[in-house]
Amino acid sequence: MRALVLQSDFGLDDGAVSAMYGVAVGVDPALRIHDVTHNIPPYDIWEGSYRLAQVLTYWPEGTVFVSVVDPGVGSDRLSVVARTGTGHYVVTPDNGTLTHLENIFGITELREIDETRNRRPGSEESYTFHGRDIYAFTGARLAAGATTFEEVGPVVDLEQMVRLPVTEPELREGGVVGIIDTLDVRYGSLWTSIPHTLFRELDVAPGDRVTVRVHHHDTVVHATQVTYARSFAAVEVGESLLYVNSLDRMAIAINRGHYARAFSLGTGASWHVTLVPVR
Numbered sequence: 001m002r003a004l005v006l007q008s009d010f011g012l013d014d015g016a017v018s019a020m021y022g023v024a025v026g027v028d029p030a031l032r033i034h035d036v037t038h039n040i041p042p043y044d045i046w047e048g049s050y051r052l053a054q055v056l057t058y059w060p061e062g063t064v065f066v067s068v069v070d071p072g073v074g075s076d077r078l079s080v081v082a083r084t085g086t087g088h089y090v091v092t093p094d095n096g097t098l099t100h101l102e103n104i105f106g107i108t109e110l111r112e113i114d115e116t117r118n119r120r121p122g123s124e125e126s127y128t129f130h131g132r133d134i135y136a137f138t139g140a141r142l143a144a145g146a147t148t149f150e151e152v153g154p155v156v157d158l159e160q161m162v163r164l165p166v167t168e169p170e171l172r173e174g175g176v177v178g179i180i181d182t183l184d185v186r187y188g189s190l191w192t193s194i195p196h197t198l199f200r201e202l203d204v205a206p207g208d209r210v211t212v213r214v215h216h217h218d219t220v221v222h223a224t225q226v227t228y229a230r231s232f233a234a235v236e237v238g239e240s241l242l243y244v245n246s247l248d249r250m251a252i253a254i255n256r257g258h259y260a261r262a263f264s265l266g267t268g269a270s271w272h273v274t275l276v277p278v279r
Contacts, residue, residue: 007036028144053100061087068131114153175276188258
């Protein structure tokens, strides 16, 4: 029996998430069901993609994730199950949700869900709640061992998988360039796509100063200098810092402040960040 881990943009104000739990328990009452989050902003596929990557490898190999951020529900977008390079399974619409998992961990195989066999009985005329009727049901069957990955449906060519636009981090003009992938939501830190391994090539030591520039599209909207620090405690309250976050990527924060709100900054592929050592 594998763990089943759910994620959605449904929130917890109504019964949608409870309905998904109920369908899963109906497959096997012994299932262990957990949550990533159900507070993905409505329709925000990018955020859903990132949050999967944030937690995936902390769960045992074989864990089944169900991610439902599905503004195209009822359209011709595919319903799929992906197997990652880490040996986890993700049940989701093929709408870009797998982008960060592919970039960071790799996707080794993708299968289309055969909805004639992998659907909650009695839901054949339901077209607006695939999270309950198809994804929770299929994920539960996978986690409970009632079906196998191979039995889910036919193989999909990985080249056909829908991907969100991503700019790869790179060294450029004495610094490193990436994007603001997401926020540390509660505290407002900017989590960039820049790996610590790439930043290390700049030969910056803790305590050194780094220039931060943020472009939105092609316009500089924020520029400052911050201290590169190992932890928030290394700087004064209210002082900004550059640090390595829990995903081993570079992040920018205000000690006991909300960086994104303080400077009106956003996230996604149109928000570029450059880090340049102050020499």
